[in-house]
Amino acid sequence: EVQLVQSGVEVKKPGESLKISCEGSGYIFSTNWIAWVRQMPGKGLEWMGIIYPGDSDTRYSPSFQGQVTISADKSISTAYLQWSSLKASDTAIYYCARQGYTYGYDRWGQGTLVTVSS
Amino acid sequence: QSVLTQPPSVSAAPGQKVTISCSGSSSNIGNNHVSWYLHLPGTAPKVLIYDNNKRPSGIPDRFSGSKSGTSATLGITGLQTGDEADYYCGTWDNSLSAGVFGGGTKLTVL
Numbered sequence: 001e002v003q004l005v006q007s008g009v010e011v012k013k014p015g016e017s018l019k020i021s022c023e024g025s026g027y028i029f030s031t032n033w034i035a036w037v038r039q040m041p042g043k044g045l046e047w048m049g050i051i052y053p054g055d056s057d058t059r060y061s062p063s064f065q066g067q068v069t070i071s072a073d074k075s076i077s078t079a080y081l082q083w084s085s086l087k088a089s090d091t092a093i094y095y096c097a098r099q100g101y102t103y104g105y106d107r108w109g110q111g112t113l114v115t116v117s118s
Numbered sequence: 119q120s121v122l123t124q125p126p127s128v129s130a131a132p133g134q135k136v137t138i139s140c141s142g143s144s145s146n147i148g149n150n151h152v153s154w155y156l157h158l159p160g161t162a163p164k165v166l167i168y169d170n171n172k173r174p175s176g177i178p179d180r181f182s183g184s185k186s187g188t189s190a191t192l193g194i195t196g197l198q199t200g201d202e203a204d205y206y207c208g209t210w211d212n213s214l215s216a217g218v219f220g221g222g223t224k225l226t227v228l
Binding site for chain 2: 103104
């Protein structure tokens, strides 16, 4: 069974760094793009960026370019989303999703809640 | 402001049909496949439609998708109270070189 399992809830202070993860199983991780999607409280889904674990080719939404870093380690079937200096406005649920269709996502992680508060 | 425009909310009675529109441009819907997702708060989004009109296995044929020009539509027939959720369209935008989602539509089954 194809699964994406994300790391757990994070509570951080403004200015702190953070790296959350998304581990894939049940398929060859390096052969599907993995996207990251944000949902801020009470808001809709926002596409942040995407990585191809096979060669780490990465694309970012202009809204998130320079704000986060997406990476992957295909040897452990894991993709990452990281911040160097969190802001309160980064408080959100973050989902990873496997691109299993043409520009469509067939499997999603359970989401990681990130709360940034002083 | 989302690149793809959806109505904020739609509603219909149980058993009825509803459609949700998704309007874009030639840089996104006009030249790329569209997917539709169901999202319940606190759960992972689930794909309902991919490649404009295809249903993954396990998705009932009450759900359908279509695309015409720079707009796409999700149709749901035989509405059930369990269909109450937020629905999103998504695709790729060639100008942004990025994925895009609609703002989401909240479906209420009265």
